[in-house]
Amino acid sequence: VRFHYGHPDIFDRIFHLTRGGISKASKIINLSEDIFAGFNSTLRGGYVTHHEYIQVGKGRDVGMNQISAFEAKVANGNGEQTLSRDVYRLGRRFDFYRMLSFYFTTVGFYFSSMVTVLIVYVFLYGRLYMVMSGLEQEIIENATIHQSKALEEALATQSVFQLGLLLVLPMVMEIGLEKGFRTALGDFIIMQLQLASVFFTFQLGTKAHYYGRTILHGGSKYRATGRGFVVFHARFADNYRLYSRSHFVKGLELLILLVLYEVYGQSYRSSSLYMFITVSMWFLVGSWLFAPFVFNPSGFDWQKTVDDWTDWKRWMGNRGGIGISPNKSWESWWEEEQEHLKFTNIRGRLLEIILVFRFFIYQYGIVYHLDIAHHSKKILVYGLSWLVMLTGLLVLKMVSMGRRRFGTDFQLMFRILKALLFLGFLSVMTVLFVVCGLTISDLFAAILAFLPTGWAILLIGQAMRPVLKSLKFWDSIKELARGYEYTMGLVLFMPTAILSWFPFVSEFQTRLLFNQAFSRGLQISMILAGRKEKDITSPVKYA
Structure with missing residues (x-):
């Protein structure tokens, strides 16, 4: 079953005008207008055929950001299709085999992509529960539970082959049937060397995010991709705006889950078992966090890295407001990122809040493993952890209020306030270390416990925006969000900056992204550009 073969679409005018026309209800619901025309034609007894008269070269998306914008647009469109009555009617009227074909070629692919990502979340949160509750340790160490190490490793190896290689087998x-199996094997190896797996894993996250958001809240929109010549460097701020919510936040969440699973289970679990279970998920995290920078031309050029950092700091510091575009100010971008919550219904807000509750699991599980808790399982330990969390938020609120009230006119007062808070923090930490038995490892564990809790408070605040605005708490939520954005930006930027110190990394990336002739030409052009600049800046010598 095919509903759309690609542009240009040619309609039978008489057929459609005599069967209700081709007008669409909404530019949001009918975002993918071409396939909805195919739905209508099929429902009205027509056919969608393909006639290839002449083949013409067409400009396609060739840049990472262009492709991601296109994938986001199509995923949004498929989300709206899933909710539409057209798909429901087609599914009810098709026979079984045409229904399977219809599912696979339309919404089924995106639904499967979303389920694939959700399974990773379910698996890791289940593992986190098993580690934090002690259930996994009991299963592994209990002699009454018969288990086989060889069977575990065999199953883990089998899962690698099943999930990884079997998906490549059709290609x-x-x-192999078209060009020979030697050519097929060579193409497969070359694709891996060109990081095709990283690219498609990254696009899996794009599909899952935008499809899932549209299912929850609706509100898809057209995204202009452009098909120009895109061999240019995308700034760090541009990549951050594009992928912050769809990839970076989710990648960091999975990273924390993997770190906790490793740290709190390493005392009783073999390292080989952990590697077999989580290697594909580490690959997923690495792809989601760093693929935009790997596929960004001149992404590891030192001068461009410095310029990117300056531009990102300027973008984060600029104030937003009416008429300020998201490209100029973080505040405007942050407001735009919440548009889907402005127009969603109560069901969407409740589902958003329910999904956020998963971030409270970290704090509840970690605080009982701290050395300062002394193996206590009382609810008082969890209550004291919330007292620490609220105290930290109160300190941040005081600093924010002090910056607004004293930051410009009374800078001395603001510095005194910060000094007093710092001295108070040192005093409290000294007491905790000396009297209560706090350790350095507890500090790192507390960071992993409280960061997700603060993020959960932030997301709940965004979902309950009208209530918090009436209670005058919205500015505090905005400042908390700014702090998290600074932290995420720093975590993402540091590896890029470190790799930019080494010139060979940039050359290797250029050779990886482009073919040999283009890479050689690019290197020569850089040398000539440097020589030309040197000739211009050098003083003229007279005899």
């Missing part, structure tokens, strides 16, 4: 078979 290898197709190329």
Whole structure:
């Protein structure tokens, strides 16, 4: 079953005008207008056929950001299709085999992508529960539970082959039948060397995020991609705006889950078992966090890295407001990122809050493993952890209020306030270390416990925006969000900055992204540009 073969679409005018026309209800619901025309034609007894008269080269998306914007647009469109009555009617009227074809070629692919990502979340949160509750340790160490190390490793190895290689098998078979299996194997190896797996894993996150958001809240929109010549460097701020919510936040969440699973289970679990279970998820995290920078031309050029950092700090510091575009100010971008919550219904807000509750699991599980808790399982330990959390938020609120009230006119007062808070923090930490038995490892564990809790408070605040605005708490939520954005930006930028110190990394990336002739030409152009600049800046010598 096919509803759309690609542009240009040619309609039978008489057929459609005599069967209700081709007008659409909404530019939001009918975002993918071409396939909805195919739905309508099929429902009205027509056919969608493909006639290839002449093949013309067409400009396609060739840049990472262009492709991601296109994937986001199509995922949004498929989310609206899933909720539409057209898909429901087609599903009810097709026979079984055409229904399977219809599912696979339309919404099923995106639904499967979303389920694939959700399974990773379910698996890791289940593992986190098993580690924090002691259930996994009991299963592994209890002699009454018969288990086989060889069977565990065999199953883990089998899962790697099943999930990884079997998905590649159809492509290898197709190329093998057309060009020979030696060519197919060579193409497969070259694709891996060109980081095709990283790219498609990253796009899996794009599909899952935008499809899931549209299912929850609706509100899809057209995203202009452009098909120009895109061999240019995308700034760090641009990449951050594009992928912050769809990839970076989710990647950091999975990273924390993997770190906790490793740290709190390493005392009783073999390292090989952990590696077999989580290697694919580490690959997923790495792809989601760093693929935009790997596929960004000149992404590891030192001068461009410095310029990117300056531009990002300027973007974070600029104030937003009416008429300020998201490209100029973090505040405007942050407001735009919440548009889906402005127009959603009560069901969407409740589901958003329910999904956020998963972030409270970290604090509840970690605080009982701290050395300062002395193996206590009382609810008082959890209550004291919330007291620490609220105290930290109160301190941040005081600093924010002090900056607004004293930051410009009374800078001395503001510095005195910060000094007093710092001295108070040192005093409290000294007492905790000396009297209560706090350790350095507890500090790092507390960071992993309280960061997700603060993020959960932030997301709940965004979902309850009208209430918090009436209670005058919205500015505090905004300042908390700014702090998290600074932290995420720093975590993402540091690896890029470190790799930019080494010139060979940039050259290797250029050779990876482009073919040999283009890479050589690019290197020569850089040398000539440097020589030309040197000739211009050098003083003229007279005899």
